Amino acid sequence: MAAAYEKVALARAKGRATSVDYISNIFENFLEMHGDRRYGDDKSVIAGIGYLIEMPVTVIGIEKGHSVKERGFRNSGSAHPEGYRKALRQMKLAEKFSRPVVCFVDTPGAYCGIGAEERGQGQAIAENLTEMMTLKTPVISIVIGEGGSGGALGLAVADEVWMLENSVYSVISPEGCASILWKDSSRSKEASECLKLTAQDLFKLKVIEKIFPESDKVYAHLKQELYAAFTKSRQLDPQSLTAARYERFRKIGAPE
Amino acid sequence: MTFKKPRNLLEGYSKLIGSHSEDSSDDLMVTCPKCKKSLASGDLLGSINVCMYCGHHFRMNARQRLNLICDRDTFAEADGTMVSSNLIGFPEYDGKLENARLDSKEPDAVICGACKINGIAAGIFVMEPYFMMGSMGVVVGEKLTRLFERAAAERLPVVGFTVSGGARMQEGILSLMQMAKVSGAVKRHSDAGLFFVCVLTDPTTGGVTASFAMEADVIAAEPFAHIGFAGARVIEQTMRKKLPEGFQRAEFLLEKGFIDDIVERKKQKKYLAQLLKMHVR
Ligand SMILES: [Zn+2]
Numbered sequence: 383m384a385a386a387y388e389k390v391a392l393a394r395a396k397g398r399a400t401s402v403d404y405i406s407n408i409f410e411n412f413l414e415m416h417g418d419r420r421y422g423d424d425k426s427v428i429a430g431i432g433y434l435i436e437m438p439v440t441v442i443g444i445e446k447g448h449s450v451k452e453r454g455f456r457n458s459g460s461a462h463p464e465g466y467r468k469a470l471r472q473m474k475l476a477e478k479f480s481r482p483v484v485c486f487v488d489t490p491g492a493y494c495g496i497g498a499e500e501r502g503q504g505q506a507i508a509e510n511l512t513e514m515m516t517l518k519t520p521v522i523s524i525v526i527g528e529g530g531s532g533g534a535l536g537l538a539v540a541d542e543v544w545m546l547e548n549s550v551y552s553v554i555s556p557e558g559c560a561s562i563l564w565k566d567s568s569r570s571k572e573a574s575e576c577l578k579l580t581a582q583d584l585f586k587l588k589v590i591e592k593i594f595p596e597s598d599k600v601y602a603h604l605k606q607e608l609y610a611a612f613t614k615s616r617q618l619d620p621q622s623l624t625a626a627r628y629e630r631f632r633k634i635g636a637p638e
Numbered sequence: 639m640t641f642k643k644p645r646n647l648l649e650g651y652s653k654l655i656g657s658h659s660e661d662s663s664d665d666l667m668v669t670c671p672k673c674k675k676s677l678a679s680g681d682l683l684g685s686i687n688v689c690m691y692c693g694h695h696f697r698m699n700a701r702q703r704l705n706l707i708c709d710r711d712t713f714a715e716a717d718g719t720m721v722s723s724n725l726i727g728f729p730e731y732d733g734k735l736e737n738a739r740l741d742s743k744e745p746d747a748v749i750c751g752a753c754k755i756n757g758i759a760a761g762i763f764v765m766e767p768y769f770m771m772g773s774m775g776v777v778v779g780e781k782l783t784r785l786f787e788r789a790a791a792e793r794l795p796v797v798g799f800t801v802s803g804g805a806r807m808q809e810g811i812l813s814l815m816q817m818a819k820v821s822g823a824v825k826r827h828s829d830a831g832l833f834f835v836c837v838l839t840d841p842t843t844g845g846v847t848a849s850f851a852m853e854a855d856v857i858a859a860e861p862f863a864h865i866g867f868a869g870a871r872v873i874e875q876t877m878r879k880k881l882p883e884g885f886q887r888a889e890f891l892l893e894k895g896f897i898d899d900i901v902e903r904k905k906q907k908k909y910l911a912q913l914l915k916m917h918v919r
Contacts, residue, residue: 492848492867492868493876494867494868494869494872494873494876495868495873495876495877496873496877496881496882496885498867498868499866499867499868499873499885499886500894501894502852502894502896503848503867503868504847504848504851504852504866504867505852505896507848507849507867508821508847508848508849508850508851508852508853509852509853511817511818511821511822511848511849511853512821512822512824512825512828512853513825515818515821515822515825516825516829531805531814531845532805532814532817532844532845532848532867535814535815535817535818536848538818539818539821539822551811552810552811552814553805553806553807553809553810553811553813553814553845554805554807558872559807562807563807576726576728576729576810577726577807577810577811578726578810578811579810579811583810583811584811587726587810587811587812589811589812589815627822628822628826631815631818631819631822632783632819632822632823634776634812634815634816634819635725635775635776635779635780635809635812635813635815635816635819636780637720637780
């Protein structure tokens, strides 16, 4: 078993599959939908509609980009408030047509910048948390690389949360943790261990439902599992669906 | 376990408020960070921790705030014995918790319960700055969730005061999940047609800003309170430039349209009572 920091390095590795790879390999006839209808079109978040086999689904993915140029264009997957609002707009459209929602999470965190604060980064994430909790259609979120704190959670209030074998999901980056704790961001390896941020840790803590092995079969595997899960959850009435989602989070950290 | 020294005079002084300490607090002097005048701590106590020269709002502990807002003898605390434990075996967390309990004389970073405000019944929560700067772990999340669930069942509005550095990293992912958990309870309370007003105090940041602080029907803030998602230093490092004057202060959020109003401490009870009355169902 790789140590926690090795997992962090793998989750961030260049060449690792990003949301665009998952979208193109799992869904057919994907149509991208741009913009939040409030301010702009955040390139860090891809949203649209595609077919999961014959089932139309809404797909949202935080995209880091592969090349240096792409990473610049995608702001390395650090979304602005309009990214979260774009995602929410697509989720509400999905709800209207009882269409399942899949979110791919891969972000170092929501962007920390002047414009992001001016346009309400905190408010945008907060609104996604409340709205996703009661969204009357099935939602599954998959952490495919980095699940960076509130910026990841803003797309991960779901019926089930899945993670890739070498992905991580954390309340704070190991560097941020080390610099607060020891005033020394170079001690991030130690911090990685302390934070219990690997997919395996989260599974033990009962924060996620499934871990997917990273092989060349991963897209086929995910396609099959998503299809099976949505086929089942689409049968539920909206009230049971949202009640189960509430209970999923309600029990995390509740005293025995 | 050694007692941690207060990091500054004000912090040491504030711990004494309401704690019947044998120390004479009269001889403690505090310098106002805004007008730089020297203030006797006894005088500051009389002015609800607001500088009598310039109106600067100093931090205030949770019990003091409850005294200021609740009608006399109406506050009934709930879940007052719930305490945090070191859930993921995070190094040095046990000691930090012990120090925080000594610093704040509270079991954790939020006090929840029910009270009356000018005769109107409400659920209330007040976060505690002297307990790990109001950071949100599992206990804070659970207490707040129970508060909103109870208020929904009893059809009560909720009044909240936030002060927080965000999610408590010593509880790892479990503390991040509390943002979603509390948000779920806030939404249920809201969907039941009930009213939630939140007063943001200095500082309200990170995971608390990105959840229940920004989910209230009416959001007020104390003057000059620091409110934001990301830490100012992190933003400066990311953007490699100096931040504009007043960035992430209450006045900035009002200007950008993210809070309803700025309300001075001495006017808060009247403000909350009026809002509660306007939303009686
Ligand atoms: Zn002053």
